[in-house]
Amino acid sequence: AVVSTQSTGELEKSKAKLKEKKDQESVAVDPDIAEKRKALVQAAEEEVGHYVKLLEDAELSQKEVFLIVVQRFIMILTDHIVRSEQESRYTQTLWFRCTRDRLRQTLVKHRREVKRYMVTLQTLLFTPEVEPKILECFSQFKGYIA
Secondary structure: OHHHHHHHHHHHHHHHHHHHHHHHHHHOOOHHHHHHHHHHHHHHHHHHHHHHHHHHHHHHHHHHHHHHHHHHHHHHHHHHHHHHHHOOOOOOOHHHHHHHHHHHHHHHHOHHHHHHOHHHHHHHHOOOOOOHHHHHHHHHHHHHHO
């Protein structure tokens, strides 16, 4: 979110600069000045394009990292459940509840991102094959944001 905010700020500055240069271009009368302004406008358009690309790359990286973090939560919790059941131990240990609650807290804290990635999360990570105790956490989150 921090990277996106910085990139968005830089993108907005570049767009404002571009608009200013386009406004100046329409006022120019001298062909030499008009040509210089046209070159400046083109450079500003390229700068905006550069910042748009940076923003898209940052958002893609952010999505990948977020999906990896959530996937790791699911893997760790699933592994705990499977091991506990194999060893005939209680699955709802303090560690399990704290880790599950940390997943829930992560989803709530980053709810804007989760909303944007909801389809991907449901398709790739929170599938019917996932343990019901973990799916319950995601279902509660969906109810929270609805």
